[in-house]
Amino acid sequence: MFKVLLIEDDANLFKEIKERLSQWSYDVYGISNFSEVQEEFTAIQPDLVLIDIQLPKFDGFHWCRVIRSQSKVPILFLSSRDHPTDMVMSMQLGADDYVQKPFHFDVLIAKIQAVLRRVYNYSAEPIALNRWNGATVDFERNTVTNEAGSIELTKNEIFILKCLLEQKNKIVIRDELINSLWDDQRFVSDNTLTVNVNRLRKKLDELELGHFIVTKVGQGYLAMDED
Structure with missing residues (x-):
């Protein structure tokens, strides 16, 4: 079972995504303190990170930069912001993909599965x-x-x-x-x-x-x- 860290401050959206991903046998974790994302990431050691851009304290770009400095774990952005600059910025920081809200859940699953296959299977x-x-x-x-x-x-x-x-x-x-x-x-x-x-x-x-x-x-x- 893959561990997914969902860094999302919208409680309702977090609950919905967690329920849907759980149906696909993903083990989903959230963030309890948005000032300690790095510490919680280190403790959880997820196989995949889903992260919003607009977060309390620091934005998703900041935390992507922090996570990428210590790990090659795949990162997917989830954001309602649709400006090309945000998409380009996420890729430049080392993210693997960018999903714009609102999204169809089948699209999210397809992207997650593609990234996990690419990251964890090709080395064999x-x-x-x-x-x-x-x-x-x-x-x-x-x-x-x-x-x-x-x-x-x-x-x-x-x-x-x-x-x-x-x-x-x-x-x-x-x-x-x-x-x-x-x-x-x-x-x-x-x-x-x-x-x-x-x-x-x-x-x-x-x-x-x-x-x-x-x-x-x-x-x-x-x-x-x-x-």
């Missing part, structure tokens, strides 16, 4: 290491290492890199990446993929590898390999 695949332009990509530890150092990637970032490395020097079209990463492109904006790829490229720049992820305008991306 047999290929754990990959050599790429003098660097070692470790798909189990979510790291890329070369002589310049080592970086850690989020689940989304390592998954995107894996998809590109499986077809080195070939263009992977955007729709293929979206379908692979989010299972159903109806549930994600095209801009979300762009944000994740840009974030991946920025991290790879620390190892002087960012330029090997090439954007093909109107098509997709490719991972150049000179090894």
